[in-house]
Amino acid sequence: MKRFILLVLFSLPLMATAQEAISIFGYFESQFMGAKISDEFVQLQSNKLRLDLEGQIGESVKFGANFNYITYHGKTEWPVLDLLPEAAQSEAVLLEFFGIEMNPYVLPFVNRQYLDNAYIKLAFTGMDITVGKQQLSFGSGYAWNPTDIFNTKDLMDPAYEQPGHNGIRLDWPLSNLATFTAVYSPQDNWTSSTKMLQLKATLGRFDCTIIGAETMWQPHDYTQITLDLLAPGFVQIQDECRMIGFNMAGELFGLGVWGEFAMHYMDNSDDYEDLLIGMDYTFENGSYVIAEYFRSGIGIADKEDYSLNDWMRFLAAEQKTLARDQIYAMALFSVTDFMRLGLSAIAVLSDGSAALLPTMNWTLLENVEITAYGNIYLGEDDALYHSGMGNGGLVRARVYF
Amino acid sequence: MNNCVSWFGVISFCAMPFFPQVLPAQEMTGEAIIQKVNDLMNPSSTQAKIEMIVHGKGDKKRTFVYNSWSMDEGEKNLVRYIQPRRLKGQATLMLNHADDIWMYFARTKRVRKLASHAKKQKMEGSDFSYEDMGSGDSFLTDYQARRLDDDRINDLDCYQVALLKKQGSDVGYSKIILWVVQENFVPIRMDYYDEDQPERVYKRLIQSDIRMIDDIPTAMHMIMENLNDGTSTEITFREINYNMDLSASMFTERGLRQ
Numbered sequence: 001m002k003r004f005i006l007l008v009l010f011s012l013p014l015m016a017t018a019q020e021a022i023s024i025f026g027y028f029e030s031q032f033m034g035a036k037i038s039d040e041f042v043q044l045q046s047n048k049l050r051l052d053l054e055g056q057i058g059e060s061v062k063f064g065a066n067f068n069y070i071t072y073h074g075k076t077e078w079p080v081l082d083l084l085p086e087a088a089q090s091e092a093v094l095l096e097f098f099g100i101e102m103n104p105y106v107l108p109f110v111n112r113q114y115l116d117n118a119y120i121k122l123a124f125t126g127m128d129i130t131v132g133k134q135q136l137s138f139g140s141g142y143a144w145n146p147t148d149i150f151n152t153k154d155l156m157d158p159a160y161e162q163p164g165h166n167g168i169r170l171d172w173p174l175s176n177l178a179t180f181t182a183v184y185s186p187q188d189n190w191t192s193s194t195k196m197l198q199l200k201a202t203l204g205r206f207d208c209t210i211i212g213a214e215t216m217w218q219p220h221d222y223t224q225i226t227l228d229l230l231a232p233g234f235v236q237i238q239d240e241c242r243m244i245g246f247n248m249a250g251e252l253f254g255l256g257v258w259g260e261f262a263m264h265y266m267d268n269s270d271d272y273e274d275l276l277i278g279m280d281y282t283f284e285n286g287s288y289v290i291a292e293y294f295r296s297g298i299g300i301a302d303k304e305d306y307s308l309n310d311w312m313r314f315l316a317a318e319q320k321t322l323a324r325d326q327i328y329a330m331a332l333f334s335v336t337d338f339m340r341l342g343l344s345a346i347a348v349l350s351d352g353s354a355a356l357l358p359t360m361n362w363t364l365l366e367n368v369e370i371t372a373y374g375n376i377y378l379g380e381d382d383a384l385y386h387s388g389m390g391n392g393g394l395v396r397a398r399v400y401f
Numbered sequence: 402m403n404n405c406v407s408w409f410g411v412i413s414f415c416a417m418p419f420f421p422q423v424l425p426a427q428e429m430t431g432e433a434i435i436q437k438v439n440d441l442m443n444p445s446s447t448q449a450k451i452e453m454i455v456h457g458k459g460d461k462k463r464t465f466v467y468n469s470w471s472m473d474e475g476e477k478n479l480v481r482y483i484q485p486r487r488l489k490g491q492a493t494l495m496l497n498h499a500d501d502i503w504m505y506f507a508r509t510k511r512v513r514k515l516a517s518h519a520k521k522q523k524m525e526g527s528d529f530s531y532e533d534m535g536s537g538d539s540f541l542t543d544y545q546a547r548r549l550d551d552d553r554i555n556d557l558d559c560y561q562v563a564l565l566k567k568q569g570s571d572v573g574y575s576k577i578i579l580w581v582v583q584e585n586f587v588p589i590r591m592d593y594y595d596e597d598q599p600e601r602v603y604k605r606l607i608q609s610d611i612r613m614i615d616d617i618p619t620a621m622h623m624i625m626e627n628l629n630d631g632t633s634t635e636i637t638f639r640e641i642n643y644n645m646d647l648s649a650s651m652f653t654e655r656g657l658r659q
Contacts, residue, residue, distance in 0.1 A: 135510040249514040256516030282518045337526030366485040400486035
């Protein structure tokens with residue numbers, strides 16, 4: 001298999017030479033991450049090769065794909081329970097086979113090779129249709145997107161590329177100022193598949209969007225383990241969700257402003273609503289500030305009520321947040337034209353915890369970027385951002401080709 | 402309208418149609434010269450492939466290559482990066498003379514609407530800001546023109562015109578002085594004066610290598626020097642075409658995503 005992959009990788013540039021319409025590019029990324037957990041400083045290093053291929057046939061057919069190869073080294077199995085408060089740990093179910101205890105609450109970092117995107121885009125006179133595995137990102141928010149039913153962002157790095165999703169996407173411009181979008185992302189059957197309709201229009205200085213979607217929320221119950229002895233796992237729940245949402249982005253009193261609202265109607269759990277409001281500003285010297293407030297109805301208002309399921313679903317990105325009310329703020333300063341320093345802060349209003357994330361982005365050369373993040377958690381032991389989550393940081397070097 | 406050198410202007414100043422002068426040179430007022438410059442800098446559409454080299458402090462040098470399109474007399478602008486690879490596919494759409502800006506990030510396939518304050522940001526660390534790229538009528542709307550004594554630069558007879566910032570305008574310069582070639586109305590030198598220190602030249606644009614392309618005198622090379630920090634940005638047109646039949650659908654979110 002590896003030989004085949006290498007053969008394909010090394011053949012691509014030759015194919016590109018032969019077929020000028022095909023463009024091949026991508027990046028190599030090496031990342032070092034460290035965190036102090038309990039009394040130990042644990043380390044994880046990853047290396048990622050992303051190979052993008054894009055091509056065009058005639059005026060109306062485009063295609064694209066990217067192949068990712070990631071290897072992990074160092075601490076490649078993170079015992080998640082060690083990160084959680086004692087109350088949540090007490091709900092955990094540990095397995096025991098023939099006197100040997102097994103901990104299923106482990107976050108593994110396994111070497112992977114996968115096709116993240118592979119799609120064909122057909123551009124007709126009046127509409128575009130994109131078929132295949134593709135990035136599907138919606139919403140105007142930076143740190144959170146309540147109206148995006150496909151992705152959950154990592155607050156440490158909200159601008160990182162999102163994974164591809166299988167689907168068919170139709171974009172139908174109704175005029176130069178309005179576009180209708182429909183997405184169908186197939187699962188096992190129609191009921192469990194994700195359906196989304198969106199109407200986006202420019203009204204004055206604002207982009208306004210109405211979204212309706214139906215999807216199957218499939219979180220796990222981390223207090224129940226399946227009875228499959230060969231591959232024990234957590235029981236998966238099926239909960240049909242219908243979402244009506246609205247988002248906008250524009251300018252008010254000289255500030256960039258945006259907002260998202262989503263109402264979720266659930267079949268088997270309580271309905272809930274998410275609200276996000278954000279604003280940003282760029283100063284004459286290039287410094288940039290951004291702030292967002294996010295209130296999530298699925299988030300828990302009292303930290304005493306954080307359950308194991310809440311924690312695990314948040315850490316597994318099965319839900320967008322754990323806490324009810326949060327603020328994200330970031331300030332970026334240009335030290336030179338090619339280096340920016342920043343400080344992000346996440347404050348959880350509902351449990352009193354906070355995280356500070358100093359950042360540095362340095363464009364060392366035209367195609368070489370160095371990024372560094374720190375994370376310092378300041379909350380009490382049972383709050384969302386407590387030091388037990390692991391103070392530390394990461395350094396990432398990326399070379400584009 | 403807050404701008405200094407519009408991108409459309411950047412292209413258009415390099416590419417002004419050769420119109421016969423209506424008035425004898427000595428009878429042209431500053432306002433008439435700037436009106437003429439402004440009228441001539443608005444071809445219906447423009448397409449260009451541009452190389453931009455940013456000379457930072459010390460020996461640091463960065464090269465960018467991008468395609469640029471404009472239509473409706475510069476009211477609509479679209480820029481799409483080709484190089485460096487780090488930015489490949491990233492695009493910026495500016496409508497209403499850069500009052501409305503959208504950015505497309507090719508790696509995340511996201512479109513983000515920017516507020517007008519984002520216009521102040523430097524374009525990839527260059528000496529041009531986004532507002533430099535997108536607004537075209539600022540010389541008429543934000544400045545008062547006054548003709549100065551004629552001058553001669555590089556053996557070319559030039560009108561010298563001072564643009565003085567109007568009260569209430571939020572442009573970033575207190576004054577701009579242009580040296581406009583009398584023969585073809587190409588401004589071959591422009592001095593930008595600091596907003597806070599009105600007597601100090603902040604940036605200087607020099608245009609050169611003027612060639613006739615489709616009967617339009619086109620400066621194929623320009624350099625913007627930042628006299629404050631010693632940096633400069635060179636722009637060279639690898640290709641440029643005028644009055645093409647561009648579709649308005651290019652200048653929409655759909656076009657931005659292509």
